[in-house]
Amino acid sequence: MDTIHDLGGMQGFGAVEVDEPEEPFHHDWEARMWAIARNARAADWTIDWWRHIRERIAPVDYLSRPYFDSWMQTHAAGFITSGVFTLEEIVSGHTDDRRPPPPAENLAQVLARARREAHRFEAPAPAPARFAPGERVRAVSTPPLGRDHHTRLPRYVRGRTGTIHAHWGCHVFADLAARGIHEGQHVYSVRFTANALWGEEADPRDCVHLDLWESYLEPA
Amino acid sequence: MTTFDSDEAAKVHRQLHHALPSDPALRVKALESLVVERGMVAPETLDAWVEAYSEHIGPKRGAEMVARSWLDPSFRARLLEDAAAVAEELGFQGHASAHLKAVENTDRIHNVVVCTLCSCYPFSILGMSPSWYKSAAYRSRIVREPRKVLAEFGVELPEGVAVRVWDSTAELRYLVVPQRPAGTEGWSLEQLTALVTRNAMIGTERDLSPYVKGAA
Structure with a gap:
């Protein structure tokens, strides 16, 4: 979907604020939100549905609210659309449907769980890989499911020609996973020269690599 | 549902x-x-997660992987071949590490990582991402004018160096392996690890020379 999240190549944002304190969290509420996200979710969410909910935050909020506030909004909207909480419960912070908490986990248990959460995304291949390293490919101009759905094909590469750099195997296809459907599809690292993406004014020494699923690509 | x-x-x-x-x-x-x-x-579990990502899971992990790669050519070869497996050997596996790829800087190549579509990041290896990594300015510009953005970070690229930008559009995650700076011959793993910054492993810092960093 061509929403505000697809920022690659957009102009006008100004300088990057490079001076920033080193500590991992800059506010307590950021740390709490991160921890909530590690523990509380609806059973039917997928990572790509969650990403898509975040993409649907109103553009003005997406650009102006703090980063972890967008996580809060994504969790809130996800809970409401999954029927886990009502809008009123999200706003009040209270529910009449109270349930006993699970046993508390200490640091060692949490660190062990973090290690177990190295989720893998490989999925069985429906067919042999269509492309091989070195082949020229063009990114399609319209994402495979159309323009009204989640996709991981950024606007700035659509219609551009690049070269297969590597075949990473077969991974769950994000566009369908955002609709709760788990299907494997080959994924490739594709190298685009800066000139192919941005024209002659770009530096001819440079290139951009993207990881793209097979249905984003056609032979060039 | x-x-x-x-x-x-x-x-x-x-x-x-x-x-x-x-x-x-x-x-x-x-x-x-x-x-x-x-x-x-349970609220105590949330406290433990905050502690885990404040004190234990952070860029020191990635820094150790980089420093080991400077000391041991066979480790370096394995890191570049299968960084996810190396992370697991060291007990560093976790959030967004299962499809980790290491990309090495050379005299001719400088690598830099972004997620233009959201904020994908190898949390288990580098900890929490900096705010600038998630900013609209960084995400929009690093793929289009990487040299200008790198200059804002103080990175001056020599004439013969090409920039490779890695946009994390699928579930692969990237770790930049910076070059070992001159003047660190004979340094221990701990000393070298301390030199490697988070920004260098994202690619917004290049020269880790202790003389540049003032750490000597």
């Missing part, structure tokens, strides 16, 4: 925009209270 209805999600966002207080701390406090009341998590 969700129906994965995109427009419904957008509608709920507009409702939230009007119904929630402006202060993000209040919003998150209400959400925490709610998930605890519902029995989704």
Whole structure:
């Protein structure tokens, strides 16, 4: 979907604020939100549905609210659309449907769980890989499911020609996973020269690599 | 159950925009209270997660991987071949590490990592990402004018160096392996690890020379 999240190549944002304190969290509420996200979710969410909910935050909020506030909004909207909480419960912070908490986990248990959460995304291949390293490919101009759905094909590469750099195997296809459907599809690292993406004014020494699923690509 | 209805999600966002207080701390406090009341998590568990990502899971892990690669050519070869497996050997596996790729800087190549579509990051290897990594300015510009952005970080690239930008559009995650700086011959693993910065492993720092960094 061509929403505000697809920022690659957009102009006008100004300088990057490079001076920033080193500590991992800059506010307590950021740390709490991160921890909530590690523990509380609806059973039917997928990572790509969650990403898509975040993409649907109103553009003005997406650009102006703090980063972890967008996580809060994504969790809130996800809970409401999954029927886990009502809008009123999200706003009040209270529910009449109270349930006993699970046993508390200490640091060692949490660190062990973090290690177990190295989720893998490989999925069985429906067919042999269509492309091989070195082949020229063009990114399609319209994402495979159309323009009204989640996709991981950024606007700035659509219609551009690049070269297969590597075949990473077969991974769950994000566009369908955002609709709760788990299907494997080959994924490739594709190298685009800066000139192919941005024209002659770009530096001819440079290139951009993207990881793209097979249905984003056609032979060039 | 969700129906994965995109427009419904957008509608709920507009409702939230009007119904929630402006202060993000209040919003998150209400959400925490709610998930605890519902029995989704114990508050002490949330405390432990904050501690885990404040004190234990952070860029020192990636720095150790880089420093080991400087000391041991066979480790370096394995890191470049299968960084996810190397992370697991060291006990560093976790969030977003299962499809980790290491990309090496050379005299001719400088690598830099971004997620233009959201904020994908190898949390288990580098910890929490800096705010600038998630900013619209960085995400929009690093793929289009990487040299200007790198200059804002103080990175001066020699004439013969090409820039490779890695946009994390799928579930692969990237770790930049910076070059070992001159003047560190004979340094221990611990000394070398301390030289490697988070920004160098994202690619927004290049020269880790202790004389440049003032760490000598």
